[in-house]
Amino acid sequence: xxxxxxxxxxxxxxxxxxxxxxxxxxxxxxxxxxxxxxxxxxxxxxxxxxxxxxxxxxxxxxxxxxxxxxxxxxxxxxxxxxxxxxxxxxxxxxxxxxxxxxxxxxxxxxxxxxxxxxxxxxxxxxxxxxxxxxxxxxxxxxxxxxxxx
Amino acid sequence: xxxxxxxxxxxxxxxxxxxxxxxxxxxxxxxxxxxxxxxxxxxxxxxxxxxxxxxxxxxxxxxxxxxxxxxxxxxxxxxxxxxxxxxxxxxxxxxxxxxxxxxxxxxxxxxxxxxxxxxxxxxxxxxxxxxxxxxxxxxxxxxxxxxxx
DNA sequence: GGCATTAAGTTGTATGTACAACACCAAGAA
DNA sequence: TTCTTGGTGTTGTACATACAACTTAATGCC
Numbered sequence: 570x571x572x573x574x575x576x577x578x579x580x581x582x583x584x585x586x587x588x589x590x591x592x593x594x595x596x597x598x599x600x601x602x603x604x605x606x607x608x609x610x611x612x613x614x615x616x617x618x619x620x621x622x623x624x625x626x627x628x629x630x631x632x633x634x635x636x637x638x639x640x641x642x643x644x645x646x647x648x649x650x651x652x653x654x655x656x657x658x659x660x661x662x663x664x665x666x667x668x669x670x671x672x673x674x675x676x677x678x679x680x681x682x683x684x685x686x687x688x689x690x691x692x693x694x695x696x697x698x699x700x701x702x703x704x705x706x707x708x709x710x711x712x713x714x715x716x717x718x
Numbered sequence: 719x720x721x722x723x724x725x726x727x728x729x730x731x732x733x734x735x736x737x738x739x740x741x742x743x744x745x746x747x748x749x750x751x752x753x754x755x756x757x758x759x760x761x762x763x764x765x766x767x768x769x770x771x772x773x774x775x776x777x778x779x780x781x782x783x784x785x786x787x788x789x790x791x792x793x794x795x796x797x798x799x800x801x802x803x804x805x806x807x808x809x810x811x812x813x814x815x816x817x818x819x820x821x822x823x824x825x826x827x828x829x830x831x832x833x834x835x836x837x838x839x840x841x842x843x844x845x846x847x848x849x850x851x852x853x854x855x856x857x858x859x860x861x862x863x864x865x866x867x
Numbered sequence: 868g869g870c871a872t873t874a875a876g877t878t879g880t881a882t883g884t885a886c887a888a889c890a891c892c893a894a895g896a897a
Numbered sequence: 898t899t900c901t902t903g904g905t906g907t908t909g910t911a912c913a914t915a916c917a918a919c920t921t922a923a924t925g926c927c
Binding site for chain 3: 640
Binding site: 582583584585586587588589590591592593594595596598599610611614617634635636684687688691692694695696699700702703704705706707709710711713714 | 731732733734735736737738739740741742743744745747748759760763766783784785833836837840841843844845848849851852853854855856858859860862863
């Protein structure tokens with residue numbers, strides 16, 4: 570009786586639609602905050618991942634961020650053109666090593682306070698709980714992708 | 719002691735980074751499923767919103783989906799070029815009315831079974847709970863945007 | 868009426884995204 | 898050794914996205 574029919578969300582609401590909406594709103598918070606630095610949140614994320622790893626390969630970054638290799642190729646080239654990134658290749662093409670330049674490191678430092686502002690806004694918008702849910706979801710997805718589900 | 723220091727998520731994890739990752743993964747699930755139809759999930763979402771409203775304006779759609787007006791302008795034009803959408807303007811430019819064509823309605827019908835497959839995959843990936851959290855978050859964001867926060 | 872302001876849409880430019888097709892290389896198989 | 902195959906990166910094309918600048922229409926003030 571009245572036992573929690575629990576409004577089957579799958580019937581009504583498009584998961585992708587809602588996620589894409591959230592993505593637009595939140596991305597714009599970060600891009601707005603970072604605009605004075607000349608960086609986008611996409612670029613700062615790349616710099617952060619590469620910086621934390623010391624030396625990485627495009628393939629590793631691609632797996633970590635779940636970005637298509639051709640997308641990544643172009644995004645990395647933009648960073649290189651800005652002078653934020655070095656691409657050390659053994660031969661031409663295959664087996665590249667990615668490494669931040671001094672300028673790249675500096676950009677990360679320059680961006681940090683703006684990022685903190687954006688992170689605070691996002692946190693207030695989504696709520697502590699919402700953010701925790703979101704991060705958990707992302708971790709879940711990453712681990713499942715690694716196991717090839 | 720050991721009382722739930724609760725790992726302040728804001729210190730470590732970039733909300734935008736995780737959200738963008740989720741967005742890439744989930745969007746590709748829907749786009750893959752819809753590929754045989756020649757529609758993207760973005761386009762299907764637009765058709766759905768316009769279809770449900772009967773007659774709408776770009777401004778209303780823009781507010782509903784939180785899409786920038788110039789983005790929307792181009793997305794709508796693509797739908798029009800496919801013959802899925804009519805744009806009835808009182809004069810030229812301002813005050814357009816959006817209405818699905820017969821073909822647009824047909825595309826929605828054609829897409830539905832593929833959408834259901836994608837929705838099922840997304841549901842399995844994110845879990846019942848995750849989806850509920852996500853939808854709640856999107857509703858929250860929409861309502862806050864309406865109140866101009 | 869004439870002018871300023873604002874709202875609505877479009878266009879130029881740039882970035883982010885992915886699929887398909889290609890080039891290139893390394894490692895095995897014959 | 899030669900051929901094949903799989904992995905890695907780039908390029909062509911197309912779509913999604915947003916900011917800045919512009920055009921046009923509507924509204925209101927004088």
